[in-house]
Amino acid sequence: MSVTDAYGTTESQNSPKPTGPRRLATSIRDLTKEYVLKSETVRALRGVSFDVPEGDYVAIMGPSGSGKSTLLNMLGCLDKPTAGSLCLGDDDISKMTDDQLADIRSQRIGFVFQSYNLIQQLSVVENIQVPLYYQGKLGPKERQRAIELATRVGLGDRLDHRPNQLSGGQQQRVAIARSLVNDPFFVLADEPTGNLDSITTDEILAIFDQLNEEGRTIILVTHEDDVALRAKRIVRLKDGMLHTDEPVAESDREAMRERHARAVAELRARE
Ligand SMILES: Nc1ncnc2c1ncn2[C@@H]1O[C@H](COP(=O)(O)OP(=O)(O)OP(=O)(O)O)[C@@H](O)[C@H]1O
DSSP states (O other), X not given: OOOBOXXXXXXXXXXXXXXXXXXXXXXXXEEEEEEEXXXXXXXXXXXXXXXXXXXXXXXXXXXXXXXXXXXXXXXXXXXXXXXXXXXXXXXXXXGOOHHHXXXXXXXXXXXXXXTOOOOTTSOHHHHHHHHHHTTTOOSHHHHHHHHHHHHHTTOTTOTTOOXXXXXXXXXXXXXXXXXXXXXXSEEEEESTTTTSOHHHHHHHHHHHHHHHHTTOOEEEEOSOHHHHTTSSEEEEEETTEEEEEEEOOXXXXXXXXXXXXXXXXXXXXXX
16 A cells, blocks of 8 residues: 555655645544443544644643543554544545555554563564564665664664663663654654653653654653643543643743753752
8 A cells, every 4th residue: 555645645765755834644533433332332532633743742631531542543553433534644544444554554653652562582673673574674774774763762882682681761762763663654652751760751752852853743642741741732632522732832841841851960969
């Protein structure tokens, strides 16, 4: 299946990005998801609509049961909506076959999970290459790209280490590098700092800041206000509906970055 962008052009990994109006990384319209159980139907999403332009940095929040994981599953092409649409470029995932969903999931979505989800038997470089493996792309060029990404996230001196020889923060860096290897529509991060201490959380959020400054689109699910306030925009779900969708003022983002940096400096001084 070819993957086309919002202008109908087929994208390749290195295709130059056209200038002009901002393209959409994803467009969500009246997204509805119902789970049919024996005795009841759970309406997990009830008509959610919003767009994510390329280069945006969105935090998705909401109380337990509000539909965040359900939305994340669809953004990650792990599940299809009951009604409504979710477009990645011009492709609506609700119209895709399971095979097409699997292709787009492995080729154009970058996942970062709370629990890193690395393969213990593989080295840092090999873990970063895993999404390419599923496309049969494992030549020297791809290995070089994985090495560059490892170096990019500060693991240039850990290329042959296994996950169990790395700290939690280093493992999450591997996961971030892996998420970028396919030049994804967006990086989809599910509570990426949930298992990390505050120093490491700040380091990981700094990597996201940097990636976003370079134009990467980031969609992140979090329960933590401090993490959400590093994003450019916060979408809140409530009872399966979009409750609020608000930009984060640059001054608030900067204040949060400074607060994190101060906290890290204080912790380091105590060590
Ligand atoms: N596979 C499923 N079958 C039936 N109901 C489900 C299923 N998955 C989720 N739900 C229900 O859909 C609603 C939304 O769940 P979801 O997991 O998306 O919420 P959430 O915001 O991610 O919650 P949390 O923050 O606790 O992870 C809940 O009422 C949940 O019980």
